[in-house]
Amino acid sequence: MRSETRLLTWRLATAVLTSVLSVIMALLPAVANAAPPERAEIDPRLTSQVTARHTGPVQALLVLDSTSPRGSGHARVVGDLKRTAATTQATVLRALRRLPAATVLNSFWLQNMLLVEFGGGQETLDGLAGLPGVDRVIANFTMKLVDDGQADQGPTAGATVEDRTWGLDRIEATRVADELGIDGTGVRVATLDTGVDATHPDLAGKLATTDPADPTHPGGWIEFDQNGNPLATLPHDSADHGTHVSGTIHGGAASGVRIGVAPGATMMHGLVLAGGEGTFSQVAAGMQWALAPFDNQGAPAGEPADVINMSLGPQYGGYAEELVTPSRNAYLAGTVVVASSGNCGDGCHGSPGNIFDNIAVGNTTVTDDVNDSSSGGVAQKSAFAAPPADWPETWITPDVSAPGTDVLSTVPGGLYGEATGTSMASPHVAGTVALLRQAAPELTPAQVLEVLRDSSFFDDRYGEQRPNTRYGHGRINAYRAVAPVAFGSGVTGTVTNAATGAPLAGLTVADRTAGTTTTTGPDGGYRLRAAPGTHEIVVANFGYTTVTADVEVTAESFARHDVALRVAPVGEVSGTVVFAASGHGVPGVTVELDDTPLRTTTGTDGTFRFPAVPAGGYDLTASLPGYPAPEPVRVTVDGGAVATVDLTIPVPPPVVGVLGSVPSSYPATIGAYLDAHGIPNEAIRWDADVTRYDAIVVNRPGSPGAARFAEFLAATDAAGIGVVFLDTWQTSGNGIALLNEYLHNPATRGRDSDPSVPALAYRVTAPHPVVEGFAVGEDIVFDNTSFYTDHAWFDGYTGEGRTTIADAARTDTGVLGRGIGVQERPNNRHVLLSMHGASTYTSPKNWTEDAGTVFRNALTWAGRAPDPDRARFVPSNLRVDADTALAGQPVTASVTWTNIGARAGDHTAVLSVDGVAEPGQPLHLAAGESTTVTWTIARQELGTYQLAVESLTGSFRVRAPTVSLTASTVDGPLAGATVELVGQGGLTSAGLTDSAGTATFETTAADAEYTVVVRRAPTGTDSRAYLLTKKLRIARDTALTLGTEPLSVFALTADDVGGGHQAWTYLRGELTGPWAFPFGSGTVVATAGRYELRHLHALTSPERDTWGVSAIARADLTTPGTYTRSYGGAARATVSASLTRAGQLSGTWSVTDGHGNPFTLLARTDLRPLATLPVVSLEDLPAVVGGTAPHATEVVVRVYDRQGDQVHGAGLGWPGGNFGVALGRVRGDYRVEVRAVTGGYLPGEIVASRSVRPA
Known part of the structure; x- marks a missing residue:
């Protein structure tokens, strides 16, 4: 072992x-x-x-x-x-x-x-x-394919429809070519994958190249090593994945079957995953190449890709932060990035598919179902460390779906095969994008996604919400996507309010004939592209009457169809939602009128009201978390009338709570198993209200601590809730492991994992309902399929109604220990199953049917007996009395609790703050009774806190103190000034002052010392610049005035030194830490005090720019008054030297401006740097400039003897300073010369010399 x-x-x-x-x-x-x-x-x-x-x-x-x-x-x-x-x-x-x-x-x-x-x-x-x-x-780090990439030789029955694959048929891709004449011609698609067999009959001649005679296909083929450097190779496939994907995008019909969505598109391929695996450097290099192609020697070659297709990332989902910036930059460059969503099932998703700027693609089957393995979920902006500001807080992934199951395509060697995965779905979308970009090259990546979404097929088999985590917005339809943008004809018009004539924006205009839709713009206008012919145009909007008309479209023209919508008459819908077992009103129920924006929530007594509903027929629905939804009720609304409708919430079936429903891949979880067997369940935490469940499974929730575990056992005992404890090899708070750790009962626990085990089994030792149907001595085979065969066992399970009914055994070596234990407790039951625990390596997918039967038997035996009349507590109306609070300031949260059951009962009300439960509050309510529970919460740490009471959520934010700033000059308000905070180890932007010179902003800490900086450059009406500062401690909301304190005037004059000369002075006050702020030549009004400064010069030219930085100088402006400082002017050099009789020469040198200000750097650059001058640490200014102007100008020291012969020469590095030379034996006087090149800074070259004799 x-x-x-x-x-x-x-x-x-x-x-x-x-x-x-x-x-x-x-x-x-x-x-x-x-x-x-x-x-x-x-x-x-x-x-x-x-x-x-x-x-x-x-x-x-x-x-x-x-x-x-x-x-x-x-x-x-x-x-x-x-x-x-x-x-x-x-x-x-x-x-x-x-x-x-x-x-x-x-x-x-x-x-x-x-x-x-x-x-x-x-x-x-x-x-x-x-x-x-x-x-x-x-x-x-390593990147891998999201699929295993193995294609089965094919085709099989059902892989094709007539002369095309089922995928092309389903998305109507061949109609685009046959009816619209669009096949992707002129569009470049770069696939980053395992390589491609460019000689395959369906792909031959399609790989881009700048030189048809060069077999390396420069600009169309590239392979990268693990460092992201190009390799000199010929096109090939290191697996078969890349060829299969490429065929779905570009393939022809060499076999008689059309396999490619965009057969006319130009193929580019980057081999970044050799054998299906590569590094991040390889992937980044591939994306970079797709945007700016080059050959295998690094020389530019070819044209950039219009579309990138990728099927890589974390196999089991996750957020790949490093892919955000490359994806974002490709998006901004106008390149559409299409990525497979992954193959880890619902509730799981991975990058690059879950990056908002990319198009994530799910996998559908021939019946338009979503393949069980297809990934999907809700992506969170907060999961990325520094996401773009314009991303939404959450978004659904995938964006769209496409055929990806049993897809027939090309494989190396001229063969064909079928493969399944989101890797097979994404090329259907990439090919469709190529068709779109041929039809409408001007479409941006965002517009491309909008077209794909709006034209996709969607139904409610995975719920009515669109998008959802299975379909996304729907399964794509290439024809419906491309046709509207391809035709030069269609329908256009304006939709207005018939009564007022006002334009109506955001309305849906549908062409039922073509199956396309659009929405009206702010001016009420719309435009639908359509083929010549008669088209049924429908204009509809909630609250208005629907208008339908046949519009005749002629070739190369847009028929005019204006529509005036009349406001529909309205009536009222009201009623009560009651609980079936008691007839009491149910609060907090969401009531909706389907296909309308109308929704409301029932009050404490269960009543609801829609006061203004357009006349018509509607389905009225109701929903309450944790309870079955009642059947929709059809209601007819007449203008001016009241329709009364009551709804009844059914008694919920038994619900199983699952603690630790791992692993993260949904199809492998305990919850997924229960879903598949129609058993309602919820994933819960240790602080869950156990009374809501009829049985609880403790899988692998982690160790809660002895006290919390005891509380959990006491709560389930009190409520009569049965508990099923599971175990497996891994130990991360497994159910039975917790019993052993905290109760020492069972007394011992063993575990193992051995791939050589032929099968695991429970060997029945006593009859019991949990093992009903299996005889004593019979082996209930548990797992005979998994590679790891993880398992556990226990011993010493005794006392207080405990007994064991089956052993844990290997079918080759026999019994290991006890496997199934049961306990009859005074008010509930426990079951122990030592091998049913789900982990990353073993899960319900490995269970035999008999093992599943035992698990379901355990739930039935341990579960609470049905009691429809029992007390049931429902929370509603979660309120927080303040949206924000200062650190330590209390906030009150309140919730109304109602017992909707038929009997009185007890309940513990629990509020969690960021997932941590506040002290519970016990309740005793009669049937139908309500009460309000409040909690007082105070937090010290800044940030937003999420509140939850069961399904109700709320939040509040603990904020830093607010500063209300007023900045002024002698002439009035200081408007448009930049406001910054120095403190907490950094410099933070606080916005701009308004026209009144005021600004309100939060600090960055609850209680800290800051310097408030207010600065402004000269304006058209005020030639002065300003630098106002004040240091203070801020622990509460504070009002602050700047501009009335003692001020000094600093006149800065820069002498010109050549064409394109610009000059600035970086000023740092004694209150601003390391930070210095740039000001141009002119007058600066500054808060009186001591300052340090550096001058910065830039001389621009068409070929090269020259930049110079002076040494740090000081200016004492403590006494209010006017001060002057000049800088610039032609550069000068100085040198001093001394010489010992032993021949050691030492000296100092400097280069200054015309006013004696020493330079610490003069440098040149081929690029135009620093479009906006940054605020920097004054000491770092040379490094900042050096980074943008990387070529320091040359400074050389030379020494000449008395005959004028050079005896020494060496380069000197910036900044100026000391130098030393060992001349050896000396003879008479010497001349020391320092020669400096100043680039564009006049005079261009300067020389300083000094004679020296031995002393």
Whole structure:
């Protein structure tokens, strides 16, 4: 038997998971809100690699500035990204010279990062994290296909429909080519996968190339090594996955069966997953290549892709943070990224599919069902560390679905085969996008997704909500998507209110003939593309009468069809929702009129009312979490009349609560098993109200602590709720393991995992309802299919009604220990099942039918006896008395509780705050009685707190103190000024002052010391700049006035030094920590005090820019008054030197401006840097400029003897300072000369010299 440690290590090594961490921070922000340089965060995976490394190097990715490009459009986005990478990486590359143990392997611009390899252990890793400008240091982690990629040889029956695959038939792709003449011609689709067999008869001639005579297909084919560097290879497939995917996009009909959605589209292919596995560097390089293609030598080649298709990521779902920035930048560049959603079932999803900017695709079958393995869920913005601000808080994944089950396509060697997975679905969508982009090249990625959504097929088999986590918005239809944008004819018009003539925006206009829809714009206008012919146009909107008309469309023209809608007469719908067992009104029930926006919630007495319902017929529905929905009631509403309708909530069937319904893959969970057998269930936590359940399964919920576990047992005892405890090899709070740990009953517990076990079984030792149907001595085979065959057993289960009824056994070696235990308790029952626990490696999918029977028997025997009349408590009307509160300030939450049951009863009301339960409040209510329960909550930590009482939710936010600022000048309000806070280790933007010079903002901590900074550049009406500061401690809401304190006037004058000259002064006050703020030449009104400053010069030219930074100087403006300072003017050089008789020459040098201000850097750049000057730490200014202007100008020292012969020469590095030369034997006087190139800064070159004689 292998030990737990060895086995766990083995499993982790073979798990198909990629966990990706967050990487986004700006190195040079356009708006200054960065903190002083700190050590970058290190990926824990990387630390583990360094710790575990015995021999060989370790790779790390240094992630730098990830600021979004400033615009959109391919050329601008790619250009911005390349420029940002070039300037920021230059600083890091220079700093890397100090770490000889680290070698740069590659650089990237789509995600601004450098790949390095090092062998220096933790010290080197810490050194990498300390490099200037590095935000995160992450591992070059593994990416894998989301499918196994194995295609069965085919086709089989049902794979084709006439002359096309069933997938093409279902999405009507062939109609697009046959009727509209659109096949993807001119559109480039880049598939990033395992490679492609470009010689396959269905794919031959379709791979892009800039040179038909070059077999490497430059611009159309690329393969990357693990470092993301291109390899010189010919097109090939390292598996068969990439060829299969490519066939679904580009394939022809060489076999007589049409297999490709867009057979005319140009194929590009990047081999990034050799054999189905690659690194993040390979994937990032592939995406980068798709946006700016190059050949295998790195030379630009070909045109960028219009569409990227990817089927990779974490197999069991997860958020891959590192894929956000590449996906976002592709989106901004106008490239549509299509990604498979994954194959881990409902409730599970993974990146890149769950990244909002990408199109995630689910997998449907030939019957338009969603394949059980197809992933879907609700993605959370908060799950990403630094998501784009314009993302919604949540979104449904997948976006759409497409055929992905038993899909026939190409496989290497000229063959064909069928495969299943979301990898087979995504190319159907990628091909459809190619068709769309041929028909309408101007469509943006967002518009493409909108068209796919609006034209998709959807029904209510997975619920009426659209989108949902199975279909997304629906299964795509290529013809319905492309036809509206392909035709040069259609219907156009305006929809108005018939009574007022006002335009009606957001209304649905449908072409029933073509099956297409659109919505009216803000002016009421609409436009529907349609083929020539008669079209039935329907205009409908809630509250208006529906108008239907036949409109004749002629070729190459748009028929005009204006519609005036009349307001429909309204009536009222009211009634009461009651509970079937008692007749009492039920509060908190959601009541809706289907196919309308009308919904309401019943009051404490169960009544509801819709006061204004347009006349017509409606289905009235009601829903209450935890209870069955009543059958919809049809109600007819007449204008001016009241329709009264009552609804009855049925008595709910027994519900099973599941503690620890793992693993994360839904199809493998205990909950999924119960769903499949029609047993209502809910995943619960330790603080759940157990009275809502009839039985509880304790699977693997983790260890709650002895006190909480005792509370749980007491609550289930008191309520008469049976509990079924499970166990398995892994120990993460398994049910039986908890009984052993906290109660020592059972007294012992054993566990094992051995792939050599032929089968596991429960061997019956006593008759009992849990093993009904099985004889004593019979083996109930539990698992004979899983690879790991995890199992556990126990002994010493005795006393207080406990007994064992079956042993745990291996079918080869026999009994291991006890397997099934039962306990008759005074008020409930317990069952122990030692092998039924579900984990990552064994689950209900491995159970035999007999094992499932035992599990269901256990639930039946342990479950509470049905009692329809018992007390049932329903919460409603959760209220929080304040949306925000200061730290420590109390907030009151209240909930109304009603006993809707037929008998009096007891209940404990529980409110949870961020998942942690507040002290419960006991209730005793008569049948039909209600009461309000309140909690007083106070929290110190800032942030939003989520409140929950069963299904009711609310929130409040603990905020920092608010500052109400008024800033003024001698002439009036200081309007349009930037407001910032210095404190808590950083600089935080606080907005702008309004026209009255006021601004209101929150600080960043509950109680802290800050300096408030108010600054403004000169305006058209005020030539002065302002820098106002005040330091204060802020622990409560505070009113602050700036501009009335003692002020000084600082006149800064810059002398011109050549064409394109710009000059600034960075000022740092004694109250602003490290931060300095840029001001141009002119007058600055500043708060009186002491300042430090540096001057910055830029000289722009068409070829190269020159930048210069002066040394730190001081200015004492403490006494209010007017001060002046001049800078700029032609550069000068100085040198001093001394010489010993031993021949040691030492000296100092400097380069200054015309006013004697020393330069610490003069540098040049080929790029146009710093579109907006950042606020920086004054000490870091040379490094910031050096990062954007990476070529320091040359400074050389030369020494000449008395004959004028040069005896020494060497370069000097910025900044100026000391130098030393060993001349050896000296003869007479020497001349020391320092020559400096000043670039565009006049005079361009300067020389200083000094004669020196031995002393």
